Amino acid sequence: MTERDIAWIDELRKGGKERALVEFKHNNADPEIVGKLVSALSNAAREADREVACVVWGVEDETGRVLGTSFDPNALKVGGQAFEMRLAQMLRPSPAFSFRTVDHPDGRVVLLEIPAASTAPVEYSGTAYIRVGNATPKLSDFPDRYQKIITNLRPFVWEKGVAKSFVESDEVLDFIDYPSYFRLTGQKLPEGRTAILERLAADQLIQLDVGGRWNIMNLGAILFASDLRKFDEAISRKAVRFVAYDGRNKASTVTHRHDGRFGYATGFEGLVTYINGLVPSVERIGPAFREAQPMFPMIAVRELIANALIHQDMTIGGAGPQIALFSDRLEITNPGEPLVSTHMLIATEM
Template identity: 35%
Template sequence: MDWKEKAIKTLKDSLSPVPTELNELDWKSGLSCKTDRLAQHISAFANNKGGGVLVYGVNDDGSCFNLSREDIKTIVQKLGNIAKNNLEYSIPISHSVMKFNGYDLLFIYIPEQHDKPVVLRGHNIFDSYLRSAGQTVKMSRDQVKEMIATSKGVTFEERLALSDLTKGQILQYLDYKSFFELVGRDVPNTTDSIVNRLSEYNLCHGNNGIWGITNLGALLFARDLKDFPKLRGREVIVRKYSGKNNRSQEFEQHGTYGYAVGFEGLIDFIMQNTGKESIGVKREIIPTYPQIAIREFVANAIVHQDFGIKGLPVTIEIFSNRLAITNAGAPLNDINRLIDLPPQSRNEELAQTMFLLGICEKRGSGIDRAISAIEQMFLPAPKFTKGEQHTRVFLYPQKKFKDMIKDEKVSACYQHACLRYENGEYINNLSVRERFELTKNDSSIASRIIADTVEVGLIKPVDPETKSKKFMTYLPYYV
């Protein structure tokens, strides 16, 4: 797919069903007179994975309009001059005027650059920009350092968290017994054999008898994350509040162990503090949320966090009416497409290792499994939100149908359609009734939910020519 074809598809995705700007595309209603700001946009797209496109002829509300030939000429000339003269080095950009929904729009393509970060001319290396949550924002110093190292071929996971160690010290800092338990192997009898096996998984590196523990090794298997100053603030935090807001906190717990070592204990801790105690013949905790969903969403938050952003650790917040899971970094995929699109990770080696260790499920199936489990418990649909520097998912406890608002019903219907489509099925009146625990006599209510979801553009009829609403089937808008 060339850049033009991809740009048209991306623009279409950004305008429907809910108009929203994406990291790889920015709408423009006119040419800004602020040369520095235009240079920042070019810098951000040149630093963005896969580059990006400025689309002229799109208003802030997503409506389109025709551009005049004179406007097109002026925009192309000015942006070309900025790309050539206002950045640290000249950036080659391309343009094309293409029809979209009957309108002549100008597409300006800025390719990703190999030598990153791309800096504004006359500024220092820390005056670099990136795309986050559909916005052009200045990088933090840590994000700049991260991008420099990555552009040189050294990922965050490969860098050393501790260096100048002996093999014996490697075993003091890393919980190697947990590693061998997770990979299903017996612990070798010698230190050399243990460390060599850890090295095969890139958990440590050695050269001429001097060893170091990688960020990957420390993050996953640290006996105590405090032993690794470079990873300060990367522990998982769990907070519980006594009500619906954060004014009255019951406790705050900071994780001590590496993610792999402490993962099962973390999930059990969340389950215990969100469940309700049942006192009968035997005391037991009745789950408020499905364990599968909590496992997948917490694992996703760990894997997809942006290590270039400091002061925003993975955080689980427990309220009386919701559970919020937050990680640093805006989502790399459209939050409306998390079920069907293949996952993108900033930390591919971390994601792959957690999969090999059995902490994450098969790549790409986690969100599906989580939402399926939520449906089986008849809970409200989870809500995904994004900011410039964070991603957050909300889970909600059981709620009576009559207490659900319209948006909650629409979200649940849409996610239901996505799941069914991934299984090769469509939704209909019956399946929607089953999703909401409605009876056959409530078919008109199910029809109303479907109609509301169609109206906002999240689902569409499989066959619009079907006359009987009773036999009408629907699929997600993106199909």
């Protein structure tokens, strides 16, 4: 993360002054001040509908100049307890903050990254704080801002998570099958890399990161990855897995195996065509002749696979849709639970 952190710090320094979602410090790491800051900045980030805020040690707040810092979060103790542990215990709900030491070209910098409040306003020692200029007053003194934070709180949206961060423009076009995106959405392929990236960003498939680089969002990766294996397991293990057996159970011989490599949208047509090509045929008596027909209607196979991809629980790690073809049936499973009991589904059908 060092290269990205340096670019992020430099971007934050451009204004020179403290901004609403960043605090510059030299060496001051008073535990009470830091605790209130984490609460205030986490709440301010949610109010602004941003994902993170930060505290940066080693940067002069008036000029943005890197001074370096002697602050070491790993060495600091509070009442004999590790500083980070105490900070996490004093925050409710505790955001997944992280301290990182950055070897900036101009000096040693410590970066504290603070996620925005996600389920409720973050409190420190039982009190929620907010950012007002350089001050951190109690959030309860600002009921309108409290209400805005509550309005902006929302459950985690998997599609808006980051699959790969700090990616060069050329790499984005390597990771994402952008020709398929334009073909499937019925858009003309624009001329030039910049125009392509702007279109992808407009549909929230990618997002501008610091230093002129890009984040590839989960939505962009899972739909239009040129190769899911290029991403971390959280994405790559969402690939569709298909196995065909020559009998009625998994003890039978495997005749075909296919692990999906493309994003769902990019590879959907090829996957459905491949499976339909392996579906056993059955003889049906027509008006005059016997006709060989697929055991399952092609459109039914297509719709079942599409539903398995769309309606899975994407937050379950290490699992993705699986399709098993037996001599007498097709089984399609995906991670997660149905919104209603399966007994209700059967009862409704009956």
